[in-house]
Amino acid sequence: MANAPFRADQVGSILRTEALKKARLDFKAGEITAAELRQVEDNEIKHIVQKQKEAGLKAVTDGEFRRAWWHFDFLEGLDGVEGYDAENGIQFAAVQTKTHSVKIVAPIDFSDHPMLADYRFLHSVVGTDAVAKMTIPSPAMLHYRGDIEYSPYLEDKALFLHDLARAYKKAIQAFYDEGCRYLQLDDTSWSYLCSDAEREVVRARGFDPDELQTIYKDLINEAISEKPADMVITMHICRGNFRSTWIASGGYEPVAETLFGGLNIDGFFLEYDNDRSGDFAPLRHVKRPDLKIVLGLITSKNGVLEDPALIKARIKEASEFVPLSQLCLSPQCGFASTEEGNILTEDEQWAKLAHVVAIAKDIWSDK
Numbered sequence: 336m337a338n339a340p341f342r343a344d345q346v347g348s349i350l351r352t353e354a355l356k357k358a359r360l361d362f363k364a365g366e367i368t369a370a371e372l373r374q375v376e377d378n379e380i381k382h383i384v385q386k387q388k389e390a391g392l393k394a395v396t397d398g399e400f401r402r403a404w405w406h407f408d409f410l411e412g413l414d415g416v417e418g419y420d421a422e423n424g425i426q427f428a429a430v431q432t433k434t435h436s437v438k439i440v441a442p443i444d445f446s447d448h449p450m451l452a453d454y455r456f457l458h459s460v461v462g463t464d465a466v467a468k469m470t471i472p473s474p475a476m477l478h479y480r481g482d483i484e485y486s487p488y489l490e491d492k493a494l495f496l497h498d499l500a501r502a503y504k505k506a507i508q509a510f511y512d513e514g515c516r517y518l519q520l521d522d523t524s525w526s527y528l529c530s531d532a533e534r535e536v537v538r539a540r541g542f543d544p545d546e547l548q549t550i551y552k553d554l555i556n557e558a559i560s561e562k563p564a565d566m567v568i569t570m571h572i573c574r575g576n577f578r579s580t581w582i583a584s585g586g587y588e589p590v591a592e593t594l595f596g597g598l599n600i601d602g603f604f605l606e607y608d609n610d611r612s613g614d615f616a617p618l619r620h621v622k623r624p625d626l627k628i629v630l631g632l633i634t635s636k637n638g639v640l641e642d643p644a645l646i647k648a649r650i651k652e653a654s655e656f657v658p659l660s661q662l663c664l665s666p667q668c669g670f671a672s673t674e675e676g677n678i679l680t681e682d683e684q685w686a687k688l689a690h691v692v693a694i695a696k697d698i699w700s701d702k
Contacts, residue, residue: 348669349398391692473522503558586613602627631667638683
């Protein structure tokens with residue numbers, strides 16, 4: 336498999352380094368300038384790019400080091416979208432995030448987005464021995480998380496979806512023009528539609544969970560419909576990842592037919608690191624021989640290295656539904672979906688990534 340996703344891959348976010356944490360605090364306190372903060376970010380990104388290569392990864396990210404959130408930072412960079420201090424944070428199991436959200440206040444569009452410069456820098460430092468992977472939230476996340484205040488969108492939901500898809504088309508082309516050939520869409524909405532509890536939340540918000548599947552399928556397919564032929568677009572389905580905790584529980588069965596049979600994605604990163612994720616039976620809906628399934632069997636929520644024999648056994652079990660030639664391996668999520676990060680050390684994080692590479696080498700001769 337010369338192209339992404341790779342046999343040993345990763346979701347993307349990396350624990351923020353101590354130097355970066357200090358610089359952020361210093362900037363917030365007014366002790367350094369934005370330019371000085373960016374210089375620290377540049378230096379720390381160069382450091383983790385090298386660490387990812389040393390772990391053996393072919394797909395390298397900037398660790399989302401310039402972000403506070405995996406989704407809000409990108410969404411706030413879209414025209415017509417603003418961040419604001421919400422009344423409550425996002426509720427995870429036994430813990431809640433900082434109070435923040437986004438709202439749509441004007442027509443949605445994509446123009447001079449700050450993350451284009453972020454990707455440009457990553458691309459410039461990765462070199463030719465790895466692929467610079469960009470991660471952004473799925474367009475479904477603005478629909479799922481954003482509060483609509485722009486009245487034309489309240490009156491015409493189809494217009495909202497049209498403009499959102501158009502903005503993402505522009506974003507995809509813009510990243511491509513900067514050299515991006517590997518783009519990942521991160522999405523929690525699909526896992527919420529697998530959870531009985533979260534489906535009730537969806538109903539309380541006035542949506543039918545099954546109809547929402549179709550809405551998101553059509554939105555995402557339209558958003559990626561003009562992607563260049565040599566650009567790989569994957570999707571990570573996340574059940575929540577904040578301070579080593581989670582939100583949703585439930586296997587993929589409620590969305591599997593739509594997800595694996597209806598989305599025109601090149602590959603899926605699926606969380607399979609615990610019992611909450613269900614079994615591999617929903618993978619029977621994978622019919623396309625070119626669709627790659629990246630099994631997130633290595634947890635990013637703690638530093639304990641999984642038994643390689645057990646991981647290999649689970650991959651063999653998954654191959655009963657999807658040919659081994661279409662499977663890959665990765666952690667189930669990033670290590671720091673928000674700047675706070677999961678509860679493990681940096682050394683444990685790098686060991687996890689090297690563990691993924693070592694196991695993949697044992698399984699696939701083309702690693």
